[in-house]
Amino acid sequence: MKILGLAAIGTALLFGTAHAQRPGPDTLVVAQTTDPDSLDPAQIRSRDASNIAQHVFATLYEVDREGNLSPYLAESYAISDSGTEISFKLRSGLTCDDGSKLSAQDVAYSFQRAADPANRFTGNTPGFVLDAVHYKGVRVDDDLNVTILTNEYSPIAVGLLAETFIHCKAPYEKMTLARAAQTMVGSGPYRFVRWDRNDKVVLERVEGFKLRPAPFKTIVWRDIPEASTRATELLAGNVDIITNLSPDQIGRVNASAAAKSATVPGTRRIFVGFNQKPEFAKTLGGAAIQKVEVRHALQYAVDVPTICANLLQSPCRRATGLVNPPNDNKSLTPTPYDPAMAEKLLDEAGYKRGKDGIRFSLTLQGPRDRYINDTNIELAIGQYLSDIGVETKVEPMEFASTYSPLIRLHNAGPLFLLGSGGGTWSALYDMADIVAPNGGTNYTEWNDPEWFDGWKKINASRDPVAQKAIIDNMQRVFYERGPWLLLYFQPNYYAVSTKLDWAPRSDEMIYLYDAKRK
């Protein structure tokens, strides 16, 4: 009886604990797949970390659900005739979380700090935005006016600059870089409360912030890498929204009363990168993928529609480039699955099968539990390549601490699976991943001269029709000689508590401004 009593108390405690974890009506809990590797606004680069940060840091402008620019901290902007000066007029009365006034000096500091080579930042702003806008410097015109100076005109500069998190100079100047990686002093509708590593980030509403609504007092961003655990936590009522719902669990979630799945077409481009870094050319396989003919042959080896239909449980059209529809080059057709053609082209390229049936060997690195069904997709691609004699060793890795640094330093590979976030508001936004041979997001270090000449031509043109022709030609170059084994645009699978009203976006950005309890 004593044992039974103890068991009953234990069970009650367990259930009590589970119940205690359930969010209250004024708390929203979102479960994502990865923990941030840094909270520094200049070092944040992953979508999961950005989702947290964009509730803490405001930006000059914002790209809305439909892809339109809407003013945020800035109320207007103007571009000079040369196209190399973009001036922003700030709203008055802005402040940061620590109470300090947010002025044009702080906006300038946000860019200068990110661009400072001494800080060695590799986040989205220094590693992508500043490269893509050809950043030269920043000028403070007065307290409310600031001008970004660039070396070249870029038609998408304002949209790109809208991704930079604005923060105040005073608190960040007082912090060491190590400290800045662990905390956030923001300018947006929520303030940072705490970060329990590999567990959660807690944010709290900034009372009186008027530029965006903040319907919940507290937002908790939980890091739950494993898909089944995320789904279980949602079904148990401990979480309100989960990202990357496993397609295999959609039926189970929809059969419950606790949550429903929400699927939207995605803009994330999933691809296998052929790393062109000279260090990788020391092996036979690494040298082989530096050749256009080999990369072209390998495109035929992978059955992308079958991967989509079975491992993503969603039909897909194979990507023809790095640009999301509807901005893609419509004259390009997806490479079909044709292993015989792949073998023929490899033979012609001089890579015949050896006595053991192997042409050359490669390692395919990739993340584990970052993208939908990623490990299985990596294994499937490994199988397809091995079938045509390209012996492929698959190495899935933990994303935040192991794989992400490899990618950032362009050291993943020689083959690596990656998903790069994209958008539908401009073809150039998607193409800006590869804006310079040594650019931060040119992870393959591809340096095709025709591609980079294309960028110069676009930036020299002001005619949208002429720009479209150049863009289409660049997409053709990428299709024929590019550094990606083209796969698909990943659909977004979310699951949302039935007690919450919230709709996902195709660009994977999670804005909780319009979420509300039913």
Place this chain on the structure above:
Amino acid sequence: MNDAPTLVQPTRSRPWRRARRSLARAKWPLLAMVILAVVTIAAVVGPSLAPKDPNRQNVIARLQQPMTPNRAGKVEFQLGTDGLGRDVLSRLIFGARVSLLVGLNAVVIGGALGTSLGLIAGYFGGKIDDVIMRIADIQLAFPFILLAIMFLVVLGPGVMNLIIILGIGQWVIYARIARGQTISLREKEYVEAARALGAGTCTILFATTLPNILAPLTVIASFNVASVILSEAALSFLGLGVPLTVPTWGAMLAESRDQLLAGRWWLAIFPGAAIMLTVLSFNILGDWLRDFLDPRLKQTS
């Protein structure tokens, strides 16, 4: 009166006969031996037994339930397929190989190392004993699975690394038993006699003392195989065991996690049952060996 000489059975055959009788009386150890024999056969002749290549993917046929007939009405995958359409039965058969390979080899490494060090510590005593046993204490202070994870992160996954790490992790248990037994035996008359006859230290340790402490070590080893198999499964479950292309029961369990919620029970049940039956069999056999080799221990327990 019959003066004919009485035939005396060779004493060496008696323990075997006793063992057979004991096994026949106690049915569970016999069943355990049958299960272990099946696992061993699967491990040894796995490639010719397995109906398919355990790594061959067929994504169109993924997540098929056990005994699902194909269009021709024939059952192609008796135990179903996993998330990549790989044959669960073939992976289970190949998984036995890794489990036994790792389990037995790690115990051999740990047993050989631990027994040698235990014999030396027990025989020499003094500072040598202190040093060896303090090293053992330090190792025991670390949770073993944490230690194994730390080494595997540094060395990288792989069967050989797994065997070495799990083997090194086991030496302490053998060292402590061998030391205790050696201390109690080193003053025995037959050891004194060997010493008086001029036997060297190695001979006294490994030819005179070791055979007399083998019984408890054998019992411990049989339990230990079970615990090493569980550790291998745990490390493979965490993705630190062997590469993804090597099928193991632990890795199969890990891969089943995402599918359990969706009701794909066969992906967890079969490898789980294989681990449970193998570990249980080694434990039952260990229990029986303990009772058989030293009935006093049974009374104590």
